[in-house]
Amino acid sequence: MSEVSVTENADGPAPAGDQLVVLDNVNKHFGALHVLQDIDLTIHRGEVVVVIGPSGSGKSTLCRTINRLETVDTGSISIDGKPLPQEGRELARLRADVGMVFQSFNLFAHKTVLENVMLGQIKVRKTDRAAASKKARDLLDRVGVGTQADKYPAQLSGGQQQRVAIARALAMDPKVMLFDEPTSALDPEMINEVLEVMQQLARDGMTMVVVTHEMGFARSAANRVVFMADGRIIEEAEPNQFFNNPRSDRAKDFLSKILHH
C-alpha cells in the first residue's frame, strides 16, 4: 500500500518538497496558560502531517495559528517563504492560499451549498460567475455531494456539510489545507465519508496539516505524526514508528489509553 512511500518520506523531506510552512520558536499564552511552548515545525510541500495529542494540548491552537486565526506572542510563522503579515489585505490574500476546514463546518448558513463554494472564487479570486459555478459543481461532485448543490447547509447531514466545507476550501486552489478536528463533530457513520475525501486529497499530493483523533487516518495517510502534549511537541515520527514504537513515555501513555479497547 502507501506504506512504501511513507517510509521513504520519513527519513527526510518529501522528494520534491521544499519548505511550505515553517513555524519557528512559536509561543502563545491564553492568560496564564502557556498553550504553545517553543514550537518548531516545518511542513514540506506535498507532505501530510497529522497532529495528535490529548485534549487541551494546544494542537487546535497550533493549527489555527498557521493562518493567523490565532495570533502568536513570540516566534515566527511563514508560508511559502513569506512571514504572516498583520491583519489586513495582505493577510487576506495569504489566507486565500491556505484552506481551512473546521470542526463545526462553518458553512455560510444563508447561502446554498453551491454559493458557499462559489463565493470565495468570485469575491476573493475575482473569477467570473460561470467559471466559478462550473468549478464549484466539479468540486462538489468530487467530494460526492453534487446532487445537494442547491440545498442550504442546514438541510445536509454533518458528513455532507463537512465535505462541502472541504470543497469550499479547495475552490481557492490552496497551497496547503488545514484540518482542525474535521471529524470530531460527526456521527460515527459519517466519519468515513469525510476521511475518504481526505485520503484522496492526500493521495493527490495536497499538503495537509490534520489535527485529529482518528488514528486510522494517521496510520494510513500521514507522512509524519506530530504528538503534542501540554503545549509542546513531544515527538515527531513517521506513523509506523510512532504507533508501534513510540519513544516518549507521554506518547506511550497516550497510545495505551486510546488503542487498547
Add this chain to the structure above:
Amino acid sequence: MNVLLDHLPEFRDGFLGTLSITAASAALALVLGILIAGFRVSPIPPLRAFGTGWVMLLRNTPLTLLFLVAFFVVPQILFPGTSPFMLATLALGFYTSSFVCEAVRSGINTVPLGQAEAARSIGMTFLQTLRLIILPQATRTVVPPLSSIFIALTKNSAVAGAFSNTELFNISKLLSDRGFAIGWIFLWIALAYLIITFAISGLFRLLERRLEVAR
C-alpha cells in the same frame, strides 16, 4: 369634529411634515447606525473608539439638548442658513443612529463566530466578511428592535415642531393657541401618529416574515 374639516390643509401639512422628517431621519439613522456598528466591531482600535464614543455621546444626551446644539450651534459655527428641516433631520438622525447601531451590533453578536472565521479563512477582507456574511445573517435579529426604534423616532419627531418645523405637534399647538377645543385636536393628531406607527410596524412585520422564508 369641525376643527379637522375646517383645517384640513394644516393637518395635511402637519402629517406630511411628520412623515418626511421621520423618513429622512430614519434613512440617515439607518445608514449611520450600520456604519457605526461596523466601526464598533472593526479590528482597527481608533474606529472602535470612535464608534463607542459616538454611541455614548448621542444615546446619553437628551434629544432636546441635541436640537438646541443643532439649531443654535451648528448654523452659527458650521453651516449658516441650513433649513430647519435639515437641522431637525440631523439631530433626530444622529440621535437615533446610536440606537440603531446598538441594535445592529446585538444582531452581529448573534451570528456564530465560526461564520466570520470561515469567511476570513477563504481570504475575505473584514468589509467583505461583514457585508456578505455577517450582516445578512444579523438582519433577522435586528428587524424587531429596529421597528421599535423607528416608532420611537416617529414620536420623537414632535420635538422638531418646537424648532420651527411644520409637523403634527406644531399644528396642534398652533390650533390650540387659536382657541380650538384641545380634546378634538389631540384626538386627530394622535390618529395621524397612529397611521404612521402602524404602517411602520406593519412594514417590519412583513419584512420579518419575508426574511423567515428566505432563511
